[in-house]
């Protein structure tokens with residue numbers, strides 16, 4: 001049983017349990033494990049990170065005029081969620097004092113035309129970071145497009161050069177969502193050394209890079225996936241459980257080791273009785289209460305860190321290109 005002890009402490013239906021901003025903070029919990037589950041407030045952490053990035057951009061701009069990082073975001077098609085993410089990226093880029101270049105292309109764009117745009121952005125000195133919003137329409141080979149981005153401007157960290165550099169422990173531009181997960185973990189847990197981490201999901205965008213980052217932090221890392229035998233038992237071993245499968249509420253409460261830290265990367269829209277949708281993660285959030293020690297909510301957990309880390313990568317890329325890092 002859970003009672004939110006946030007500022008407004010509103011109670012809502014079980015199905016609508018993911019906390020709103022006003023609810024964030026400590027949860028009072030009574031459950032069989034008698035554990036007080038605490039929320040990791042990614043929205044607040046991301047706001048602080050963006051403010052620090054903005055301050056550094058301003059300081060570097062004053063010390064090294066005309067230093068001003070520039071981020072180009074390319075959207076192909078009109079997927080409604082992608083349109084929101086791209087709009088938020090542009091707004092937060094400008095808020096941090098950087099230049100934003102938006103390129104919106106029709107859904108039937110040919111692969112060669114997108115490659116030509118990427119080539120022109122690679123050559124543009126005002127553009128320090130390039131991001132092609134995923135997913136791309138089926139006629140375009142995403143791997144081919146990602147491989148065409150200059151690795152120095154690859155602020156998504158998806159280029160094989162950056163993936164390889166991360167894998168062998170060299171400085172790399174690191175994918176934003178994994179970077180955000182590990183920032184939140186380090187902030188709340190301090191050193192992660194020796195902890196057992198289980199990553200559920202093996203995508204190139206989240207699962208594999210977050211596993212690499214956790215390994216770098218001296219965790220003992222397991223990557224679990226759809227063919228893993230006895231997935232619940234594997235998850236129960238985890239001090240840190242990262243859920244990145246893209247399946248609504250797949251990770252049940254009794255898969256979580258009591259006191260574990262749970263990072264929910266899932267962003268799933270599920271239909272409600274009234275015809276609208278609600279956003280849920282890959283973890284059955286209500287069931288995790290009283291079992292997990294710390295958990296990221298959806299929304300308001302990992303999601304906001306993705307864009308904040310994109311800005312961090314853009315600043316890093318701009319500093320490197322200007323010889324300031």
Ligand SMILES: Nc1nc2c(c(=O)[nH]1)N[C@@H](CN(C=O)c1ccc(C(=O)N[C@@H](CCC(=O)O)C(=O)O)cc1)CN2
Nearest residue numbers: 085131132133134135156176299300301302303304306
């Ligand atoms: N080129 C890329 N494409 C995609 C990436 C990426 O990192 N690079 N990640 C996702 C989408 N994404 C950013 O692009 C993203 C997803 C979610 C959020 C976020 O803030 N989520 C909110 C909820 C927002 C909502 O209501 O939908 C939250 O979790 O609180 C930001 C960015 C796929 N494509």
